[in-house]
Each structure stands twice: as structure tokens, then as C-alpha cells.
Amino acid sequence: MRVTPTLLAWLCLLLAPLAAAAEVRLVVGPTPIPQGNARAAGDLTVVNDKLAFALAVESAPPYGVPRGALVAIAPVRAGQITRNRVAFADFVPNGWSAWPNISQRVSVLERGPRQVRIRTVRDYGEVTITTLYTLRAGSDRIAISTTMRNGGKHALTDLLSGLTLWPNSGFLFAVPGLAGVSAGRADGALSDRVVAYDADWTVTLHAPYLDHIASGSRDLLRLHTLRAGESRTFNGWLQVGASGDLAPIVAAEIAQRQLHSGGVHGTVLGGDGAPLAQAVVVVEKDGKPYAWVLGRDGTYRLTLPAGVYTLYATGTNYSRSPAQVVKVAAGSNQACSFRDLNGAGRLEFEVADARSGAPLDARIAIAEGDRPFPEFLGRATVFTELARRGHAELAIAPGDYVFRVSSGGGFLAADSEARVHVETGKLSNTRVTITRWFDPRTRGWYAADLHHHADQAEAVTPPEDLARSQLAAGLDVLFVSDHDSTANHAALRAIAAARAMPFIAGIELSPSWGHFNAYPLTPGATPAIDTSAASVDAILREARREGASVVQVNHPFVSYGYFASLEAGTAPGGFDPAFDLIEINSRAAADDQKVLSRVWAFWNTGEHYYLSAGSDTHDVWNDESGLVRAYVHPDGPLSTQSFVAALKAGHAYVTYGPLIFPTILFGTRVTSDAEKPLSATFAIASVAGLKQIELVGDGAVQFVRTFPDAPREQQLSFALPPEHTWYALVVEDQRGRRAYTDPIWVSAASGGLRQERPQP
Numbered sequence: 001m002r003v004t005p006t007l008l009a010w011l012c013l014l015l016a017p018l019a020a021a022a023e024v025r026l027v028v029g030p031t032p033i034p035q036g037n038a039r040a041a042g043d044l045t046v047v048n049d050k051l052a053f054a055l056a057v058e059s060a061p062p063y064g065v066p067r068g069a070l071v072a073i074a075p076v077r078a079g080q081i082t083r084n085r086v087a088f089a090d091f092v093p094n095g096w097s098a099w100p101n102i103s104q105r106v107s108v109l110e111r112g113p114r115q116v117r118i119r120t121v122r123d124y125g126e127v128t129i130t131t132l133y134t135l136r137a138g139s140d141r142i143a144i145s146t147t148m149r150n151g152g153k154h155a156l157t158d159l160l161s162g163l164t165l166w167p168n169s170g171f172l173f174a175v176p177g178l179a180g181v182s183a184g185r186a187d188g189a190l191s192d193r194v195v196a197y198d199a200d201w202t203v204t205l206h207a208p209y210l211d212h213i214a215s216g217s218r219d220l221l222r223l224h225t226l227r228a229g230e231s232r233t234f235n236g237w238l239q240v241g242a243s244g245d246l247a248p249i250v251a252a253e254i255a256q257r258q259l260h261s262g263g264v265h266g267t268v269l270g271g272d273g274a275p276l277a278q279a280v281v282v283v284e285k286d287g288k289p290y291a292w293v294l295g296r297d298g299t300y301r302l303t304l305p306a307g308v309y310t311l312y313a314t315g316t317n318y319s320r321s322p323a324q325v326v327k328v329a330a331g332s333n334q335a336c337s338f339r340d341l342n343g344a345g346r347l348e349f350e351v352a353d354a355r356s357g358a359p360l361d362a363r364i365a366i367a368e369g370d371r372p373f374p375e376f377l378g379r380a381t382v383f384t385e386l387a388r389r390g391h392a393e394l395a396i397a398p399g400d401y402v403f404r405v406s407s408g409g410g411f412l413a414a415d416s417e418a419r420v421h422v423e424t425g426k427l428s429n430t431r432v433t434i435t436r437w438f439d440p441r442t443r444g445w446y447a448a449d450l451h452h453h454a455d456q457a458e459a460v461t462p463p464e465d466l467a468r469s470q471l472a473a474g475l476d477v478l479f480v481s482d483h484d485s486t487a488n489h490a491a492l493r494a495i496a497a498a499r500a501m502p503f504i505a506g507i508e509l510s511p512s513w514g515h516f517n518a519y520p521l522t523p524g525a526t527p528a529i530d531t532s533a534a535s536v537d538a539i540l541r542e543a544r545r546e547g548a549s550v551v552q553v554n555h556p557f558v559s560y561g562y563f564a565s566l567e568a569g570t571a572p573g574g575f576d577p578a579f580d581l582i583e584i585n586s587r588a589a590a591d592d593q594k595v596l597s598r599v600w601a602f603w604n605t606g607e608h609y610y611l612s613a614g615s616d617t618h619d620v621w622n623d624e625s626g627l628v629r630a631y632v633h634p635d636g637p638l639s640t641q642s643f644v645a646a647l648k649a650g651h652a653y654v655t656y657g658p659l660i661f662p663t664i665l666f667g668t669r670v671t672s673d674a675e676k677p678l679s680a681t682f683a684i685a686s687v688a689g690l691k692q693i694e695l696v697g698d699g700a701v702q703f704v705r706t707f708p709d710a711p712r713e714q715q716l717s718f719a720l721p722p723e724h725t726w727y728a729l730v731v732e733d734q735r736g737r738r739a740y741t742d743p744i745w746v747s748a749a750s751g752g753l754r755q756e757r758p759q760p
Contacts, residue, residue, distance in 0.1 A: 036072030126152030359390025451614020514562030522547030671749030
């Protein structure tokens with residue numbers, strides 16, 4: 001066909017909208033990304049036909065990091081920007097340690113239409129950190145290049161620097177080969193990527209420099225030294241997709257690394273011989289998940305680096321096919337098909353108290369049997385319903401399963417097992433009974449998990465599921481403390497009212513150098529502070545402004561904890577005594593002894609800082625609520641106010657399992673005679689059986705009693721002579737789980753017993 005000038009003009013007119021759609025453009029002002037956290041007039045958003053991302057230039061980024069951070073990423077689908085999928089995706093200079101920062105500069109180097117380039121310059125002490133973001137027209141990848149330059153006179157050693165990806169929804173596919181590894185060397189990694197995903201989107205961080213991971217692969221880091229005057233550059237990229245298919249991600253790796261590769265394709269058929277409309281073919285390497293590809297109308301196609309893999313097919317609530325070994329050679333293209341996949345069955349659970357028959361809130365998790373993978377294929381953990389207590393139902397792939405059913409989290413009752421056979425198209429009813437051995441409420445003790453997230457920032461638990469999880473754990477008070485947000489208070493307050501239980505509305509104020517829980521907040525309170533620039537005095541004043549009567553120092557000795565930052569000299573304002581509680585955090589259990597030593601040192605000087613406890617749960621399906629909790633003895637009927645007042649007064653202990661019932665309340669001051677010392681009696685208990693109890697006086701162990709027969713309950717009495725100013729207990733059970741109490745304060749007297757409330 002001869003192309004005339006007229007025909008060429010018409011072709012140009014027809015193709016112009018397509019060319020414009022493929023362009024990349026810069027938007028200045030509040031981001032057009034739905035639910036994106038860049039809402040200020042000076043913020044920047046970059047958009048092409050594949051993705052959009054936003055930088056917080058004037059908005060405050062999460063976790064108190066400096067401005068200039070990437071705080072929103074979204075796929076673009078059919079010309080529409082979909083919702084934001086990340087809380088934070090940026091560079092960290094030394095893991096999540098404090099980021100001392102004075103200045104930030106953001107410059108737009110190119111505005112499109114072929115590409116947009118933005119440069120951010122920030123300081124980290126005497127180090128200058130320069131990051132260049134580049135998005136090209138038609139590309140699904142944001143190129144990120146960050147250079148650290150040490151302008152100081154001294155070398156910086158053992159830095160863990162690199163890019164991070166903290167999603168705010170969906171699921172996380174950790175670095176292949178390192179699933180289950182929270183932090184450490186990346187030895188055994190099958191790739192250098194981490195994927196945030198759901199069925200209809202992916203955001204992938206590629207980090208070729210990788211040699212360490214942290215935060216369950218949310219942080220891809222390199223261990224290095226930065227000598228005086230030296231620079232080091234970290235290159236990576238963020239790849240965004242509008243489906244849950246990992247095939248484009250693997251293809252990008254092959255291209256970037258210039259790997260030899262081959263193709264695999266085939267069909268996936270159900271037990272009825274019909275093609276699976278939405279099949280998933282999972283690829284394993286060295287026995288570990290490596291990638292997956294989404295099939296369409298019963299067919300799939302995937303390119304893999306040369307090597308040996310194992311493939312199997314599945315689908316939503318479908319059984320897994322038998323696995324097949326595939327050897328991929330360079331330039332090969334081979335068939336690998338699957339058939340006879342069977343569809344879903346249904347399960348109903350009824351969970352009840354073995355003695356009374358009353359329905360129980362419960363957590364039900366697959367202990368044996370196929371766990372859905374990828375996770376968008378179904379949950380491996382479910383909870384009983386809020387409105388229909390003790391009842392749960394789910395669709396699930398056919399097969400044999402063992403479910404672990406928990407009510408009381410191992411504190412009040414042992415878990416039960418339910419063995420279930422599921423058949424395609426059939427409903428199975430399972431009744432599970434649980435024997436509750438202990439009921440602390442009858443003795444006036446009530447529990448709460450005092451560090452728990454819902455679905456703000458990087459947390460992914462909607463309020464209703466938070467409540468179901470906390471109820472299943474046997475907690476008596478609902479609690480939430482989202483990062484710098486009060487968005488979930490109203491929903492949880494309504495759920496608590498429907499269940500006739502107290503609700504404590506909290507917030508986790510989160511500067512980069514320390515996190516603080518503040519509670520209970522005034523209804524309707526919202527944060528009004530820039531945590532990236534706040535001093536400790538400003539943080540504590542903000543907590544009180546929002547109505548908090550308690551401020552809790554969270555995970556104080558992690559790299560970004562307040563006490564760790566005090567030791568490093570990076571907490572603005574230094575030590576401020578205007579907090580109340582110090583947390584035992586199950587995510588930072590390795591620091592428990594440090595926390596106790598610091599708390600005991602405060603008690604030795606007469607300071608009344610008491611213990612609190614929280615699980616720091618963000619995802620109730622993969623973590624458990626109440627793994628560590630505070631038991632509190634309120635003065636009078638249980639309410640939000642009475643619980644918090646008793647906690648602040650020290651009438652509490654924190655526990656990973658053992659229970660303690662004292663005759664003298666912790667936090668109480670008593671008098672004791674040196675010649676005839678006061679005696680205190682304690683009933684202790686554990687579902688797992690008791691191992692030992694220690695009596696601690698003024699920070700030193702005074703007495704140890706072991707229990708070789710592992711009794712479930714025991715009663716003991718201890719003398720409390722006035723040679724020590726305080727006494728506390730450490731109780732351990734047969735699982736190695738411990739409980740730590742607040743002190744009983746002791747004053748010398750000529751005789752008799754006098755209990756007093758300690759003075760604030």
C-alpha cells in the first residue's frame with residue numbers, strides 16, 4: 001500500500017492519543033494516587049501509562065524519616081491510577097537506626113515527556129545522601145540510584161545501607177530462598193528481589209547490591225564501611241505490575257543480569273477436564289519458592305533462567321497438581337502441562353468450652369496440609385466471627401488437614417487439634433472443644449496487648465480482624481496503636497461496645513529515633529506533629545495534647561528505640577523523664593534482659609516507671625496477637641480508665657505465658673520488720689507447666705525455686721525483709737516463656753502491715 005501525505009496525516013492523528021498515553025508527566029501538588037500519603041502543595045507525582053509514584057517534598061513521610069522520601073506507588077490500569085500500595089519505599093543509610101537530619105533538597109532535573117528525573121539530597125550526620133529517581137515513558141520500572149558520601153573526618157563502619165519496600169496492603173514474597181529469615185546475611189538467596197503483591201498488582205524491589213536482609217526482606221541492604229571522603233553508590237529499581245503475575249519480574253531479572261534462559265509453557269486442566277480459567281503455576285528452585293506465573297483460560301507461558309526447577313499448578317481453593325521437574329536450557333522452549341486439579345470444598349467450625357459448652361472466640365490455622373501459595377489463593381489462618389461467636393467457615397482446597405485451634409493463646413488453655421478431610425463440592429462440619437484451665441478475670445486480673453496495629457502505614461489488618469484476633473487470644477480489652485494515625489478508633493470503639501468490653505484508643509508516635517505509644521486518647525483526637533523534626537519534649541507534649549494519661553517507650557533497645565538512640569546521642573533533646581511505661585516487646589524479645597536491667601535501675605533510684613507489653617502485630621494472619629501481654633488488676637470494675645490507671649500505678653505484670661496472682665498487689669508499698677519480715681504469697685500457673693520462679697530484690701536474684709515435676713499450678717510464700725527497697729518476680733514455664741512483675745515496694749517499720757498506693 002502506498003502511503004500518501006494525506007494517509008500519513010490521518011495515521012498521525014489516530015496514533016497521537018497512544019503516544020500521549022505512553023508519555024511520562026510530572027504532577028506538582030497533592031498526589032492523584034488514591035490513598036497516597038503525599039497531600040501537600042509541593043509534593044511531586046510522576047505518572048506514565050504503567051505506574052505512578054509520589055515523593056513527600058512537603059508532606060511528612062512515615063516513621064519520622066526526612067522529606068524527599070518515596071511514599072506512594074500505584075499501578076496504572078487502562079489509563080486509571082489505582083490505589084497506593086506502599087507506605088514507604090526509600091533508602092535507609094544504616095537500617096532503621098535514627099536518621100539525624102538537618103536539610104533536604106528536591107530538584108526536578110527533567111519533566112518529561114520522554115522521561116522524568118528527580119534528585120533528592122539529604123544529610124545523615126556528616127554523610128550526604130543523593131538519590132536520583134528516573135521514570136521513562138512506557139516503562140514499568142522506576143530506576144533509583146543513591147550515593148552516600150562521607151564528608152566527615154572519620155570512617156563509618158558496619159553500615160547496613162540500602163533500599164526498602166514497605167507495602168501497606170496485600171502480601172509479601174520475601175527474597176526467594178530466604179523465606180522465614182527475618183534478618184541477617186543473604187546467603188542462600190535465589191534472587192535479589194522482594195515482591196509486594198496481590199492477585200491484581202505487584203511492586204517489586206530489585207537490589208543487585210544485596211548481601212543482607214532485614215524486616216523479613218522489606219529491607220535489602222549491604223554491609224559496608226564508608227571511609228572519610230569516600231562515596232558508595234547503590235543502584236536498584238522498583239518494578240510495578242497491574243496483575244499478580246511474576247513472569248514480567250523474572251523476565252526483567254534475566255535481561256538485567258544477561259542470563260541464559262529458556263521457555264516453559266503448557267495447559268492446566270481441572271478434574272472435569274476443563275481448562276482452569278485462572279490457574280497459577282508455581283516454580284520452585286532448590287526446594288524453595290522462586291516465582292509463579294498466572295495462567296489464562298487454561299494456558300500459561302514463562303521464561304526462566306537456565307537451571308533445574310520444580311513446577312506445580314494450583315488455583316484459588318484448588319488442589320495442587322503433582323510436581324514436575326523441568327530442566328531449562330538456554331534457548332529451549334518446552335511443554336509442561338498439568339491436569340486433574342480438584343476444586344474447593346467447604347468447612348464449618350464450631351468452637352466451644354469443653355465444660356460449659358459456651359462458644360469461644362478462636363484462631364484456626366493450618367498446622368498440616370497444603371497452605372495456599374501465593375497467599376492471594378486463600379488464608380491459612382481464619383478467626384471465628386464477631387457476630388456469631390465460636391463459628392467460622394471457609395472454602396478450601398480438597399485434602400487432609402490438621403488445624404491448630406487456639407482460644408486464649410496458650411495462656412488460658414492449651415491449643416486443640418482438628419483433623420479434617422475436605423472433599424470437592426462437599427461441606428464438612430467440625431466441632432472443637434477447648435478446656436480453659438484458668439480464668440484470671442475471676443481474680444480481678446485483665447489482659448491487653450498494648451502494642452498492636454490495624455491497617456495504617458505498613459500494617460494490613462482491618463479493624464474487624466484486629467478485634468477477632470485479640471478476642472481469640474483471650475484478651476479482655478481491645479487496643480490499637482497505629483503509626484501516627486487515629487483513623488481506626490471509631491470502628492474499634494463500635495466493635496468494643498457491641499461486645500461490651502473496654503477499648504483503649506492509642507497511637508504510636510514514630511520519630512526515627514524512638515517510638516512511643518500514647519493512650520487512651522480523647523475521642524476524635526488526631527495527630528498534629530511532624531515527627532521527622534520533633535524533639536522528645538515535643539513528642540511527649542503531643543501525647544498529652546491528644547489526651548493520653550500514659551506514654552509508653554516502645555521496644556526501647558532496637559536500633560531506632562529511644563534508649564538505643566540515647567546511648568548513640570541521636571535522640572533530639574536527650575533524656576526526658578516525662579514518660580510512664582517501658583515496653584517488653586515480643587518482636588524484640590532478645591532485648592528483654594536489657595529492658596529489665598534498665599527498669600530495675602530506675603526502681604533502685606525510686607523512679608516509678610513500670611512495665612508494659614505488646615506484640616507489635618501488623619498482620620494477624622501471619623503473626624499472633626497477645627504473644628506477650630500485660631495483666632492488670634484495676635481498682636473497681638473493669639473500664640478503660642480503671643485499667644489504664646492501674647497499669648500506670650504498677651498493679652500489673654507482663655507475660656509470655658505464666659500467670660501470677662499475688663496477695664499483695666504489685667506497685668504497692670508495704671512496711672516490713674527486719675526481725676520478723678513481712679511474708680507475701682503468690683499463686684503461679686502455666687498451661688505448659690511451671691519450670692522455675694525467681695525472687696528479685698533491688699535487681700539481684702534473692703531466691704530460686706525450680707519445679708522438676710512441671711506442675712500446672714503452685715502457691716509459694718516469700719519473706720520480704722526491708723534490706724531491699726523492692727521485690728519482683730520472674731516466672732518461667734516449661735516452654736521457656738517468662739513473666740516479669742512490677743515491684744512490691746518495701747519500707748522498714750517496727751512491725752505490722754500497711755499497704756499504700758505509691759505517690760505519683
